[in-house]
Amino acid sequence: MPDRFDMLHLVGLLVVAGGLLLLVLTPQPEAGAMHGGRLDRAMEKQMLARARTDFLKQTYAPVVDLTASGEYAAALLKLKELGREYPGEPHGDILRGEILLAQQAWQPATASFVRGVKGNGDYVDAKSPLSRYESISRVVDEGLRQVGAQVKQHPDNSSLQETMRDLYYLQSRLAGGCE
Amino acid sequence: MPTLDRHFWLVIVASLALGIAGVGLAVAGNPENSGICISCFLENSAGALGLHDNARMQYLRPEIIGFVLGAVLSAGLFREFNSRGGSAPLVRLLAGIFLMIGCGVFIGCPIKLFLRLTAGDLTSLAGLAGLVAGVWIGLRGLAAGIHFGRAEKQRGSGWWIPCLGVALLLFYLFRPGFLLFSTSGSAAQHAPMLLSLGAGLLLGMLAQRSRFCITGSIRDSFLMRGRTPLLWGLLVFVVVAVGFNLFSGQFRLGMYGQPGAHLQHFWSFAGMALVGWLSVLIGGCPFRQLIKAGEGDADAGLVVIGMVIGGGLVQAWGLTATAAGVPFYGKVATLVGFLFLLTNSLLWRDRTS
Numbered sequence: 001m002p003d004r005f006d007m008l009h010l011v012g013l014l015v016v017a018g019g020l021l022l023l024v025l026t027p028q029p030e031a032g033a034m035h036g037g038r039l040d041r042a043m044e045k046q047m048l049a050r051a052r053t054d055f056l057k058q059t060y061a062p063v064v065d066l067t068a069s070g071e072y073a074a075a076l077l078k079l080k081e082l083g084r085e086y087p088g089e090p091h092g093d094i095l096r097g098e099i100l101l102a103q104q105a106w107q108p109a110t111a112s113f114v115r116g117v118k119g120n121g122d123y124v125d126a127k128s129p130l131s132r133y134e135s136i137s138r139v140v141d142e143g144l145r146q147v148g149a150q151v152k153q154h155p156d157n158s159s160l161q162e163t164m165r166d167l168y169y170l171q172s173r174l175a176g177g178c179e
Numbered sequence: 180m181p182t183l184d185r186h187f188w189l190v191i192v193a194s195l196a197l198g199i200a201g202v203g204l205a206v207a208g209n210p211e212n213s214g215i216c217i218s219c220f221l222e223n224s225a226g227a228l229g230l231h232d233n234a235r236m237q238y239l240r241p242e243i244i245g246f247v248l249g250a251v252l253s254a255g256l257f258r259e260f261n262s263r264g265g266s267a268p269l270v271r272l273l274a275g276i277f278l279m280i281g282c283g284v285f286i287g288c289p290i291k292l293f294l295r296l297t298a299g300d301l302t303s304l305a306g307l308a309g310l311v312a313g314v315w316i317g318l319r320g321l322a323a324g325i326h327f328g329r330a331e332k333q334r335g336s337g338w339w340i341p342c343l344g345v346a347l348l349l350f351y352l353f354r355p356g357f358l359l360f361s362t363s364g365s366a367a368q369h370a371p372m373l374l375s376l377g378a379g380l381l382l383g384m385l386a387q388r389s390r391f392c393i394t395g396s397i398r399d400s401f402l403m404r405g406r407t408p409l410l411w412g413l414l415v416f417v418v419v420a421v422g423f424n425l426f427s428g429q430f431r432l433g434m435y436g437q438p439g440a441h442l443q444h445f446w447s448f449a450g451m452a453l454v455g456w457l458s459v460l461i462g463g464c465p466f467r468q469l470i471k472a473g474e475g476d477a478d479a480g481l482v483v484i485g486m487v488i489g490g491g492l493v494q495a496w497g498l499t500a501t502a503a504g505v506p507f508y509g510k511v512a513t514l515v516g517f518l519f520l521l522t523n524s525l526l527w528r529d530r531t532s
């Protein structure tokens with residue numbers, strides 16, 4: 001049989017549980033401010049991600065334009081200039097990879113894509129606004145065919161083997177998985 | 180051959196369901212070869228709770244909630260809920276952290292090891308060898324007298340992990356502002372909510388009834404050979420998963436370019452050896468710990484809490500392997516895990532018998 005001590009605790013439990021329920025279910029004037037500001041971290045993160053994407057697209061637009069018009073040397077020069085301003089930015093590596101790919105320079109293109117993907121995995125996500133899934137797939141498919149054939153001819157060439165490792169890395173990232 | 184009793188068929192049904200759900204959830208939207216992966220899911224869930232800041236690994240996985248609540252339902256329904264605990268709590272909490280380190284270095288838990296293998300990923304063979312070796316070493320340790328002490332009936336302890344499961348389910352359904360959900364990366368890939376939760380609940384119930392456990396299957400195979408139903412269960416799981424992977428076009432035999440895999444075989448071996456060894460000493464693989472926690476086992480509950488903390492740490496400290504390989508601190512952490520195991524093996528050995 002519950003004694004007075006138990007009863008007091010049971011009543012306390014019911015009162016606190018009821019209070020908690022009331023607190024959660026009643027809209028609080030300050031909760032809205034907190035939800036829209038400090039506490040809604042998910043939305044804040046999404047806004048930051050979108051702002052970053054827009055910033056990258058805007059900043060690197062001249063490089064994209066130069067590449068589209070076939071002025072690869074000028075595009076690489078512009079990338080170098082931006083690289084001084086934003087060192088280590090993976091977007092620059094990805095764009096360099098695309099330019100080198102357009103110039104059929106498979107090995108440096110692969111290395112550049114690897115640096116970019118290691119810096120930001122969004123480039124291998126098919127659904128990401130930054131996605132470069134198609135161009136990275138192309139470099140992997142063509143690279144494995146071309147570099148693979150060269151490795152068979154020169155099995156001791158460490159530079160070719162390095163490129164093969166890079167290609168396998170990209171292939172694995174394109175395949176997805178949880179990481 | 181094992182006795183073809185009710186327990187045998189329960190194990191077979193649980194294994195069948197695990198094989199179907201393991202591949203099926205990946206087909207339905209979960210990351211490749213990760214239809215079910217306790218370590219990946221716990222890393223995702225830790226991220227959703229704000230325990231790490233990898234923006235590509237934040238999602239409160241309903242499967243994990245389902246496993247625990249399914250086990251609670253089943254244990255309650257069949258009067259097997261037993262609130263107990265008190266066996267080396269801190270050691271178990273730390274073991275949970277090291278389980279996640281071992282899984283992170285391999286990229287996946289023992290269930291995912293088999294899912295990777297059945298999808299044709301040959302890099303997982305090194306992990307399989309490590310897991311078997313770890314279980315064998317753990318068994319030798321048990322035979323030599325290592326024991327973390329007897330659990331006692333504790334009226335209050337066993338309810339808290341089920342309560343945490345309910346709280347996480349409410350979080351998942353009502354999405355308070357402090358939760359984080361990835362919009363890109365593997366955590367943004369997930370099967371539909373009801374399917375994930377339903378599969379989790381069903382597997383939780385079946386695993387609770389059958390006591391299915393990956394490392395337990397290997398352990399019992401060493402002890403009882405073909406007489407253990409768990410070995411047959413593991414075989415059914417493998418056959419079903421291979422069949423489903425072939426049928427759904429997810430089977431790609433090879434060593435290179437596999438999803439969520441790396442080529443540092445020694446570290447794959449070491450990561451899974453750590454997991455196998457730890458699992459034998461604490462009485463079950465990461466999946467089994469979740470199920471036991473749902474049955475009221477507070478010791479397993481502490482392992483689960485340790486795994487959640489570990490899920491945050493491996494991501495926040497960059498200990499997990501990627502397709503590029505195992506990071507330096509991941510290797511260091513794995514070796515520290517073996518130091519932890521060896522030290523505890525010395526400290527907890529009963530030399531009187």
